Amino acid sequence: MGKKCREYMGEINDYLDGELDPTICDEIENHIGQCENCRIMVDTLKQTVVLCREGKREALPAALEEKLTGLLRERWNKKFGK
Amino acid sequence: MSEKELVARAQAGDFDAFSALVTANKTKIYALAVKMTGNSEDADDVVQDTLVKANDNIEHFRGESSFGTWLYSIALNQTRALLSKKKQTDLKPIEEYLPSQPSQSLDEHSNSKLFDWKDPHTALEDQELKEIIDRELAALPYKYREAFLLKYYEELPIKEIAKIINESVASTKSRVLRARLALRERLAEIFKEQYG
Numbered sequence: 001m002g003k004k005c006r007e008y009m010g011e012i013n014d015y016l017d018g019e020l021d022p023t024i025c026d027e028i029e030n031h032i033g034q035c036e037n038c039r040i041m042v043d044t045l046k047q048t049v050v051l052c053r054e055g056k057r058e059a060l061p062a063a064l065e066e067k068l069t070g071l072l073r074e075r076w077n078k079k080f081g082k
Numbered sequence: 083m084s085e086k087e088l089v090a091r092a093q094a095g096d097f098d099a100f101s102a103l104v105t106a107n108k109t110k111i112y113a114l115a116v117k118m119t120g121n122s123e124d125a126d127d128v129v130q131d132t133l134v135k136a137n138d139n140i141e142h143f144r145g146e147s148s149f150g151t152w153l154y155s156i157a158l159n160q161t162r163a164l165l166s167k168k169k170q171t172d173l174k175p176i177e178e179y180l181p182s183q184p185s186q187s188l189d190e191h192s193n194s195k196l197f198d199w200k201d202p203h204t205a206l207e208d209q210e211l212k213e214i215i216d217r218e219l220a221a222l223p224y225k226y227r228e229a230f231l232l233k234y235y236e237e238l239p240i241k242e243i244a245k246i247i248n249e250s251v252a253s254t255k256s257r258v259l260r261a262r263l264a265l266r267e268r269l270a271e272i273f274k275e276q277y278g
């Protein structure tokens with residue numbers, strides 16, 4: 001891997017998240033067109049985030065919800081002397 | 083009622099106002115706790131301890147951040163306390179995630195080329211894939227894991243994440259990137275083994 005690849009690494013997240021200066025973006029895109037490893041790096045870094053976002057979010061279990069309601073009210077009443 | 087008004091009422095002792103603030107945030111705190119701890123029992127503890135802390139310290143909330151951000155900070159402190167019992171290793175520096183220089187190597191099978199894993203869904207079942215992701219996320223050192231999850235799972239801006247984890251913007255960005263690189267590398271190893 002060349003010196004350029006290394007230089008771009010520090011900025012890769014800003015690039016992927018669309019927070020990088022357009023001139024540098026163009027430079028990186030140009031590089032990706034010629035450098036297979038950087039192309040794979042960019043694609044798989046994108047996939048990494050996509051995969052982590054997949055699936056539904058865990059819902060609060062009903063038992064915990066019930067337990068919390070009782071517990072919080074009790075502590076609250078104690079705290080505010082009710 | 084605005085969040086500000088709810089906070090003022092809660093601080094004056096109105097449980098319903100506190101309850102409304104908690105209700106607006108508890109699901110996302112739980113989902114984050116599951117991702118952070120990697121299991122639902124630990125997540126239960128984190129959520130409970132977080133809400134009890136919020137209850138006990140409501141008068142100390144100054145409204146400098148949103149109530150949700152305040153809860154995130156508490157939840158991550160609780161997670162940290164829980165996970166600090168387990169050994170944490172550090173991640174390697176950013177540049178070491180790149181393959182080694184190919185030019186000096188005559189070995190064609192050297193690790194100089196990255197594995198292009200394409201779409202893992204074509205080779206792996208959804209459930210299998212989910213387990214791999216959750217396991218590898220949970221294996222990241224927590225200071226990286228929390229930064230990564232706040233950025234890409236909670237989708238918070240870097241500035242807010244920096245506030246929550248009490249780090250500079252630069253160091254927050256670096257943690258997010260290293261977590262992403264480390265996770266990518268682990269997934270590449272796993273997928274290569276599975277269908278490479």
Ligand SMILES: [Zn+2]
Pocket residue numbers: 002004005031035037038039
């Ligand atoms: Zn390159």
